Amino acid sequence: MNYPAFPLYPGKYALPAVPDPSEHAAYVRLREPAATLADLDGVVLTYQQHVMHYACSRYWNRQLEGWVRGELRVLEYRSRILGICGGFGLGAPVAALVLEQLGALGATRVITVGTAASLQRELRAGEIVVCDRALRDEGVSHHYLGPAPYAMPSSDLTDHLARILRARTTEVRRGTGWSTDAPYRETAAEVAHYGAADVLTADMEAAAVFAVAEHRNIDAAAVFAVADSLVDRRARQNSPVTRNALHVALEAALVALGDTARASQRPGDEALR
Numbered sequence: 001m002n003y004p005a006f007p008l009y010p011g012k013y014a015l016p017a018v019p020d021p022s023e024h025a026a027y028v029r030l031r032e033p034a035a036t037l038a039d040l041d042g043v044v045l046t047y048q049q050h051v052m053h054y055a056c057s058r059y060w061n062r063q064l065e066g067w068v069r070g071e072l073r074v075l076e077y078r079s080r081i082l083g084i085c086g087g088f089g090l091g092a093p094v095a096a097l098v099l100e101q102l103g104a105l106g107a108t109r110v111i112t113v114g115t116a117a118s119l120q121r122e123l124r125a126g127e128i129v130v131c132d133r134a135l136r137d138e139g140v141s142h143h144y145l146g147p148a149p150y151a152m153p154s155s156d157l158t159d160h161l162a163r164i165l166r167a168r169t170t171e172v173r174r175g176t177g178w179s180t181d182a183p184y185r186e187t188a189a190e191v192a193h194y195g196a197a198d199v200l201t202a203d204m205e206a207a208a209v210f211a212v213a214e215h216r217n218i219d220a221a222a223v224f225a226v227a228d229s230l231v232d233r234r235a236r237q238n239s240p241v242t243r244n245a246l247h248v249a250l251e252a253a254l255v256a257l258g259d260t261a262r263a264s265q266r267p268g269d270e271a272l273r
Helices: 021-031 049-058 092-104 155-168 188-196 206-216 240-264
Strands: 043-046 061-063 071-077 080-086 109-118 128-137 172-180 201-203 219-229
Touching: 021 092, 043 049, 043 092, 043 240, 049 071, 049 080, 049 240, 071 240, 080 092, 080 240, 092 109, 092 206, 109 155, 109 206, 109 240, 128 155, 128 201, 128 206, 128 240, 155 172, 155 219, 155 240, 172 206, 201 219, 206 219, 219 240
Parallel strands: 043 080, 043 109, 109 219, 128 172, 172 201
Antiparallel strands: 061 071, 071 080, 109 201, 128 219
16 A cells, blocks of 8 residues: 655745745734844743743843734843743744744744653663754655655854863753654554664654754754653652752753854944843
8 A cells, every 4th residue: 555755745845835934923023123133143942831931030131022923022131131931821833923023023042951751771860961963753844855764953152061061960961852743653663663772752843843843944943851751750840959950951051042143243233242
C-alpha cells in the first residue's frame, strides 16, 4: 500500500504562501501606528506563566496589549530593552504562530525557555539543557523546511547562551532534543531508540521554532529545565528545583539576548536608544 508523503503537497516548503505575517503587523498598526519590535534587543518565549510572573516581579515592564497572541511585555534588563512573551499555550503550532507575529513586527532574536522530559537516566529534574538541534517529529517544521531529520538553532546565540549558563551553574547539558506534537503518544520504543542515540530531552516546540526562525531569518535558541523523565517514568511535579532552573534559564536568556544585540550594534546606535 502506498501512503501519502508529508506534507501532502510535495515541495510546499519552497512555495510562497497566500497569507503572510505582514498582514498581522498591518492589522496591529491600524490601532497602534508606531507598533514595532525592531528596537528590542530580543524576545524570550516562555510556556510557564510563573516565569512571566517572575520576570515582571523583578524588572520594570509594560504590556503591549493585542500585539501578538498571548501576553507580550517589554522589560528593562541591565540597561537593555527586551521582550517576554507567554500565556499563548503549548505546542509547535502556537509557538510557530507567535514567532511569525513577533518577526512580522520586527523581532530578530528569540530564545525559548521551557520544560522538557528527560530521555537519559542520569538527567534529573532541575537540570538545564541547551538544545543545539531538534529532531523534527512534529508537523510544523515540514511546512517550512525541506526534508531533513533536524532543525537547527542559531549557532552563535546557542553557543553564547551555553557559555553564560555554564558560568552560572554546573547543572547544564547541551545536546539534541526530540520535538513531538503528541506528548501522550511518546512510546517506550521511541524513548529507548532516541535515548540510545544520545538524545537528551523530549519537548513540543523547539523544532518548529528553529524552522520558522530559519525561514524568516531570525536568530533563535532554546533552553529547557528538566521537569520529568520518560526513562524511569517520573511524572511532572510542582518541583522547586525545576522552577528555580527555569528562573536561571530565563536570566541567562536575557543576558544572551542583550549581549548579542550589543555585539551586533553599529557604531553610533547606542545614541539612538
